[in-house]
Amino acid sequence: MPSTILVRGANTSVSKALPSVSNITVGFSWDVVHSNGPATEIVACAIVCGQDGRAVSDEHVVFFNQMLDPDEGVLYDESGDLPGGDTEQIEVSVGQIPSNVARIAFVLYVNPDLRRPGTFDSMRDAVVRVLDRSGDEFIRYPVDTHDKDLGATSAMLAAELYRRGDEWKFRAVGQGYVGGVSDVARDFGFSL
Structure with missing residues (x-):
C-alpha cells in the first residue's frame, strides 16, 4: 500500500x-x-501524555537515556543499523498503552549538553515515518525545517499519535520551541 503523505497540521487514521x-x-x-x-x-x-496533555510522569519520557516507559508500551530503539535510512526509531505497542494515555508526542530536539548545541538551521531533509509491524512505511511526514517557525528553534513537537474514541490517529505537527527542550519540559510537565 502506498504511504499517506502528510503536511503540517494534517492527520490520518x-x-x-x-x-x-x-x-x-x-x-x-x-x-x-x-x-x-x-x-x-x-x-x-x-512523551506519553495523559488526558491533560502532559507527561504521565518523568518516567514516561522515552529517549536514549530512558529507553522504556513504565507500562512497556513505548521503546526507544538504538540498534545502530536501522532499516529504511532512519536515524532513530521509537516503537509503540499500541495494545500495551493504558486507557489513561490520550496521546504520545514525538519530539526532536538539539542536544543541549554540547558546548555549542546549535539550532534546526543546520538540519535538512527531516522525515517522520510510521511503519507497520513488517517494517513497511504507511505514513510519511516530510518536515519543512525551513518553515519560519522552526529554523532558529532547537526543539520541535514533530508529530503525535493520539486517541479519538477507539481510534488511533497520527498528526503532523511541526511546532517549534525557541527555548529548546527546557520549553518542551515546561509545556509537558516533566523534569529534565
Missing part, C-alpha cells in the same frame, strides 16, 4: 489503515550540515 494494529514504529531521519565547530546533535524522544 492509523486504526483504519491497519485495523488489527498492535505495534508500530515511528522512524526519524535527517541530515545535518556540518561546520567547523561542534556538530549539531539531534535527539528524538516520545
